[in-house]
Amino acid sequence: MPRVEWRFEERDCPICGEDRATSIRLGRRGGAAHHLALGCETGIVRCRRCHGVYPLPTPLPEGNPYLDHEAEVYFRGHDSTGKVAVGEELARQAERILGSKGRLLEIGCGRGELLRGAANSGWVVHGIEMTETFAHIAKTEFDVAVEVSPAETATALREEWDAVVLVAILEHVYEPLALLAQVREALRPGGVVFIDVPNECSLYARMGNLYLRLTGRDWAVNLSPTFPPFHVVGFCRASLKWALATTGLSPVRFELYKMESCLTPRSGSVRARLEAVGLRASLAVGHVLGMGAGITCWARRS
Numbered sequence: 001m002p003r004v005e006w007r008f009e010e011r012d013c014p015i016c017g018e019d020r021a022t023s024i025r026l027g028r029r030g031g032a033a034h035h036l037a038l039g040c041e042t043g044i045v046r047c048r049r050c051h052g053v054y055p056l057p058t059p060l061p062e063g064n065p066y067l068d069h070e071a072e073v074y075f076r077g078h079d080s081t082g083k084v085a086v087g088e089e090l091a092r093q094a095e096r097i098l099g100s101k102g103r104l105l106e107i108g109c110g111r112g113e114l115l116r117g118a119a120n121s122g123w124v125v126h127g128i129e130m131t132e133t134f135a136h137i138a139k140t141e142f143d144v145a146v147e148v149s150p151a152e153t154a155t156a157l158r159e160e161w162d163a164v165v166l167v168a169i170l171e172h173v174y175e176p177l178a179l180l181a182q183v184r185e186a187l188r189p190g191g192v193v194f195i196d197v198p199n200e201c202s203l204y205a206r207m208g209n210l211y212l213r214l215t216g217r218d219w220a221v222n223l224s225p226t227f228p229p230f231h232v233v234g235f236c237r238a239s240l241k242w243a244l245a246t247t248g249l250s251p252v253r254f255e256l257y258k259m260e261s262c263l264t265p266r267s268g269s270v271r272a273r274l275e276a277v278g279l280r281a282s283l284a285v286g287h288v289l290g291m292g293a294g295i296t297c298w299a300r301r302s
């Protein structure tokens with residue numbers, strides 16, 4: 001399997017620009033600081049000002065790290081039928097907020113299931129996807145138009161849209177504010193963006209870090225800068241609000257939800273099974289307490 005090389009850069013907060021010297025260290029992540037030794041080691045910190053989470057130093061890939069991971073592997077466990085239904089629901093929500101259907105763009109559309117759902121609901125849809133394998137599946141299996149391009153250079157972002165969808169995207173980009181600014185420019189006045197990101201202040205993240213600390217490991221569970229799913233920046237409700245306000249987007253509605261984990265072995269050592277039970281419990285209890293592992297948000301171009 002080809003391996004991407006990483007170079008490390010000392011960066012300030014990618015969300016608010018606060019000096020890295022003031023950040024709060026959460027722990028080490030990757031390589032020797034991962035139970036499966038995945039990726040390479042770096043530090044994970046939280047910004048004191050906006051509450052965002054980022055790697056310090058930040059590993060930047062020399063090449064496309066996703067190419068090392070086939071579509072089937074990266075999307076293993078993702079339920080296609082369920083995702084089409086989610087696309088239909090998203091289209092309904094957008095219509096309720098806007099008062100009509102319209103043109104919807106998804107950035108990083110993967111295999112295109114959400115777009116298929118929105119198209120089923122009567123929206124004109126278009127996708128941007130930088131990984132050719134995923135875009136090919138979107139076109140051939142889900143019959144949606146997709147531009148193969150990184151978001152920064154995509155021609156579709158120079159057009160005007162009623163709704164833009166960013167599901168599991170913002171946490172993958174090194175310059176999230178630049179992307180949000182591009183999205184704002186691509187929205188018609190009053191147009192809406194839908195964002196879905198992991199919550200780095202979830203009960204799961206807090207309990208996970210505490211558990212590692214109590215078992216003598218200086219590790220963090222936040223982000224995965226050098227191994228799948230390659231989360232390179234982390235949000236919570238506060239840092240997402242900061243990012244939206246900075247880019248001229250007004251939140252319409254926030255929701256925290258329970259995220260199912262793929263890290264739940266039902267066999268293996270007693271310790272692995274106990275950890276899996278703890279993980280499932282923290283996800284379930286976090287959801288009840290309003291500290292769910294995922295955040296969704298609709299925001300309007302103000």
Ligand SMILES: [Zn+2]
Nearest residue numbers: 013016047050
């Ligand atoms: Zn910050």
